[in-house]
Amino acid sequence: MALRVKALESLLVEKGLVDPAALDAIVDHFETKVGPRNGARVVARAWTDPAFKARLLADANAAIAELGYTGGQGDHMVVVENTAQRRNLVVCTLCSCYPWPVLGLPPVWYKSAPYRSRAVIDPRGVIAEFGTPVGNDVEVQVWDSTAEIRYLVLPQRPAGTDALSEEVLAALVTRDGMIGTASL
Template structure:
């Protein structure tokens, strides 16, 4: 553990994920196992191109198309696959929908299960024991730390992902998005909103 802390300190100008990728890249390159350019392409693909953008497209389609939303609720694995996004391990997906009454939060208490094909690279905190244990015990407090203050009467459901079943949170569609096309809607869907540690962006907050 101490060694890991030292690495983080040494690479303190990098984000934790950058530091980890860099360390991994160095080891694999030294062993002659990879071409750094190839790794860069893979990381870029998962972090920006595939990753959260796939999930955002799924959410946008559900917002725009009630029939698709129904399919997603009933058989998320098939509905997501119909858009061309499937997991490498063939994991099953389940979509849980946020409503005015209920907010959903995803955690993986025993492992770091994460549907890369629809959410990209997992955030570092997702694997942290503190997040995993506290999200179950005090989800409201954890959400507040992420800047998500929910009304007291809104129920929070915590879903525990496993290697066999991974969850996708469908955030509530923001107000003021009537008439927006799916591409514009997808731009409002953040990775954190699909884990439940964030909300979809309002049109005004769009990047």
């Protein structure tokens, strides 16, 4: 795959269709500026600022843009909140739709056929395999992403974290927690 990408890139550059500097800028953008750390900052802000959380749940794009995270593959984002009664799990059964501005590029397993089918058929089983099983008293809600709507899970703030700063809280949040396969 790496060789094929390199060959394709060389050909496009040779034919003058793309500028190598522009390609470098795009790769740098996705490696360093877009990624799950953005989403983690959104989650930490929601945990520490109730007014922001209310805005986030009402209009995710506008609230997320307050932190400066905008861009393609996130035109209509919806934030779904985990509670003591409900765990949310995000999938794209059709392909691999994913909220790039807050999570970056999707992990390989998110794009795999087994995840895409099993997340719907057996969400509890999938979550258990990721390591944080859901109790029988907790409802699991599955959200199927599309090119139009991309979901971000707002995990529950862990108990005993009242004294932690927003920055330290953000470091607790994982990519999988925001997809819903992990609890945090």
